[in-house]
Amino acid sequence: MALNFLSTACGWLVSPAWAQAPTGWAAKAGDPAKLKDLEFVFAQILSMALAAGGLVAFVYLLIGGFKYMTASGDEKQIMSAQNTITYAFVGLLVVVLSWLILNTLGQILDLDLLEFAISPY
Numbered sequence: 001m002a003l004n005f006l007s008t009a010c011g012w013l014v015s016p017a018w019a020q021a022p023t024g025w026a027a028k029a030g031d032p033a034k035l036k037d038l039e040f041v042f043a044q045i046l047s048m049a050l051a052a053g054g055l056v057a058f059v060y061l062l063i064g065g066f067k068y069m070t071a072s073g074d075e076k077q078i079m080s081a082q083n084t085i086t087y088a089f090v091g092l093l094v095v096v097l098s099w100l101i102l103n104t105l106g107q108i109l110d111l112d113l114l115e116f117a118i119s120p121y
Contacts, residue, residue, distance in 0.1 A: 039118055053095035060088035 064084030071077035106112050 035118055039115075043115060050095060050099055054092065057088050057092035057095065060084060060091065064088055 064081050067077065067084060068081035071081055
């Protein structure tokens with residue numbers, strides 16, 4: 001029973017084969033790269049940067065919490081842990097605000113700033 005649940009849960013985590021071209025990729029195997037392909041590259045970089053920023057902030061929150069729990073009343077260690085937690089929250093806030101600013105500016109300017117488009121002109 002547990003093995004069946006585990007295999008089903010892990011099945012949802014598996015992504016499509018890397019040999020397949022991701023959605024939005026214009027090139028086929030053997031085709032030379034075009035300027036239009038940069039749209040997809042920039043979108044993927046932005047997506048990965050936001051995800052990585054959030055993940056790093058979460059890891060630093062865990063590290064700060066662990067340092068705080070193991071401080072044993074030492075004021076210097078408690079201050080170090082509090083600084084780690086504070087900086088992690090500031091980093092998370094920067095990531096969220098950058099995404100929010102891009103979305104808000106995109107709606108105000110009627111542009112999709114999270115989707116890069118290269119004009120053919």
